[in-house]
Amino acid sequence: MIRHVLGATLVAGAVMAGFTATASADAAADGLAAAKAKLQKYTEKPVFVAPGEAFDAKACAAGKKQLSIPNSSANPFLKGIIDRMKKVGAEVGLEVKEWENQGQPSQWVQGVEYAIRDKYDIIDLISGIDPSTIEPQVKAAKDAGVKVMTSHFYDPSDKQNPLVSSSLTIGFGEIGTVLANWSTVATEGKANILLIVSDEVPPTKPLVAGLKSELAANCPDCKIVQEVNVGVTEWGTKIQPSVQAALQANPDINVVIPIYDSMSQFVVPAVRLTGKTGQVKVATFNGTPFVLDYIQQGTVDMDIGESLDWIAYATIDGHLRDLCGLPVPSALNVPFYIFDKNNAAEAGTPANYDQGYGDAYVEGFRKLWKLQ
């Protein structure tokens, strides 16, 4: 009797184990297929989708002024957006000026006060300035009738500061999902990831949350082996030794994700020194030109980029809609585009910020603004 029961239990156990293994293999295959499907749209040339109704942008912008305050003028990405906004603004008659600063909150305060004194219509806080850090000034601006708007800063899941008139969010969580799905596909569902983050930068939180949840959903066999948090000012001294140490300590790591691509300047030499070039894939976000060059040279595998020019058009569009009382889109709606070895050359050699994304948006916005 006991033998029968034991035998039956063993058979049942084996069958259950078989089922579990099959179920887990099915889950992995389904996840891989889902990841592939989700990646598809980021590999195609971005198409323009109108963010709202057409409106007469020239009439709306006539005689109006916008002061753009970047997180730091030393950041070429932000400087590039503002330079393009000046050009786009000139097309519709909106005067755009940059408040040059070196990333000091005291300088942002001065900028807001200058905008109030000089009777600007819009204060645009670009990428990285949390309105809460200069709240008294934002309130003073609001009281003086100057609309404070943010762009390329909040994730859609963030709670917007109530003093801000409108925000053009960017889907940092969505970027996290793209990084997760790309890692899943690139390793056939077996990614062992080294994640490099900077927790003090606000977009990090939604980005990493998106990455982790998507990985959990689509890749049961993937894992984040180590997560290293490096402050921005320490990228130059800490990233390289950390990556080297992690790759040495965990030889099974096959994907390194520095979530902001400027970090890859220090990841690439670490991968090279540990002799892992080609074995470890590097995936990142931002579309900074030198990293697109790295892809062409074969030291980075993937970079998610956004067109600065497109961001400039979308920002002006959103801000003008707010200024003129039209419904404001909640997001920038600038598509993300994956650069890898197949298309990195389209960004130019050496790469440029705006090349490779197509120019569908230029005509799109011009029509939307009734310029043509």
Next chain:
Amino acid sequence: MTEAATPIPATPAGGHRPAFRLGRFIERIALIFVWILLIAAFGAAMPQAFLNWGNFSIMFASYAPAAVLALAIIVPLTAGDYDLSVGATLTLSSGLIGVLNVWHQMPIGLVLVIAIGVGALVGMVNALFIIYFRIPSLVVTLGTTSLMTGIVQWMTNSSTIGGIDNALVMAVVGGRLFGVPYAFYYAMIVVVAMWYVFDYTPLGRKLLFVGRGREVARLNGIAVDHVRFGALVTSGVLASAAGIIYAGVLGSADPYSGLNFLLPAFAAAFLGATTILPGRFNPWGAIVAVYFLATGITGLTMLGIPLWVTNVFNGGALILAVTISQLTRGREATDIG
């Protein structure tokens, strides 16, 4: 200066008893001993990952720029001057390599000569204000740091420049000897050269005398200004060389990251002054200190400990080592700082 061949004791000679000598010996090797303990501890925790030659060879190479920078600052420090501009000079040097080699397509050999020349020029400018105009070295080099930082941002358009000539990358980290990339041996060449000059040449004696007491040195017929000038130019040249190695290790250049090497380099210089020849800035001590700190960072990272702990480790190690060194010498007044 025939006495130059005789090493000068780190503290005034005379009245040394054997017990005291033993204490001094322990002090000399204390940091090395702690370093070995640290390696043993990390080795026990991670025998496979930590205790392998690959791990050490990579660590030796990747900290070579920091090592050369620490060596650069101990030259003027020995002569009694601070050079806070070495971090900016390193950045200027690597930035120049990026701009001239990648953007202007200049041959890498010529670019390296220019980078070294610019390093010497920075040293001369510092020396002009420090020696001729008699402005404190701290103020001058703080000013030139800011000046150079601005110039590098302008020059590089505040962006990272990738794609530096592969010949430089190969010469720095491509080739290996005993499994260790060449970068480490460049740092070793600088150490040996400095050790020889510091300990076995009249110039080394003069440098030390000038640092210990300018007026006394002057009265002894030493051309104090020439020695200080030479020390500042040397630190400029060495900082530039560190920039070259840094550009070779990374294969790219950027306008900011090099600046962060300044404080670790100073920490290593001061920590290094507590070992080998305690009480004196010395090249072997500086190298031991750089790799002691590097071992700590590498081991802690391998253990998966958050990186803020490494800052605590660096700062704590420095303060502790200098304090212990002071205590073993009966809290005598130090000539450093």
